[in-house]
Amino acid sequence: MSLLLALAEQIEASSVGVAIAESRFAYPVIEGIHLIGLAVSVGLIFITDLRLMGVMLKRIPVERVLNSLRPYVLAGFAAIFISGILLFWSSAARMLESPAFVFKLLFIALAGINAIVFEFIVVPKQRPTIGLGVLPRTFRYAGFASLTLWTLTIVCGRLIPYLPAWS
């Protein structure tokens, strides 16, 4: 851990890290882009999850919703990913010392695994039965897992400045 922290301190002290941290507008503007990207990608994922759970957009077939929204989810992800890396660059050591940040990364990883399993294993296996009718139970589980994990990610992200560092 101390080795990791030393590395993080070096990242933070690099010229890009210092430039972002010291600029009057860079940090808040990147935070803003992170938030808007989040609203687009995670927000559309929430809508997809609610569709999988049979809560909304029930008249539109699941695969239509998935395929139609995927490019915008991915574009939003690109925005969050790039802005997130820049934010981390300017405060790497503080982030590693924050339990909320570490848990946030854990939940993102779990949400990613859930999405991969769903897209590449669950959907291909169920394809012949996907229609407008009652969805397979696995779809509802995947939607619920995604909704929960992304909510936890956002909660942890917003808690970063509020929770104390690891003791």
Next chain:
Amino acid sequence: MTVLDLLTTLQDSALAHTISKTDHLVAAGLQIIHVLGLIFFLASLVLISLRAVGWALADQPVQQVARDTSRLLWIGLVLTALSGTLMFIATPKLYYFNWAFGLKMGLLLLAVIVQFGMFRRITKNESATPLFVRSSVALSVACWFSVAMAGRMIGFV
């Protein structure tokens, strides 16, 4: 009574003290609800916008998509407005003298005007011209994204 007197009264109220003096995690909880509400609202708006310009779900009627999404949109809006109001009540003077907050409120007013003056027409009637649809969507999304951006800056200026 000046605006400042009013803000002082608000800031010294029992409700304000309950929010600001109980525990800093109360404020954190409000922030979390504000962000989640914003995500519900913006994602609903983006979905309806994508459909309106024909970039997603093009085979579904716009009015249908708007109707099916409106519940999530309103839940998001109510959560955001409620948590935002409580955050303001807790420390009104802090916000009143923050230029990013003033900018956010101005943009919010503009966004609401665009929403009711233009955007609503494309989700209610089918005869809007493509140019009107595209300009309403562009203006609306630009306004709401700017509200989010200005809001994010409040804590930094």
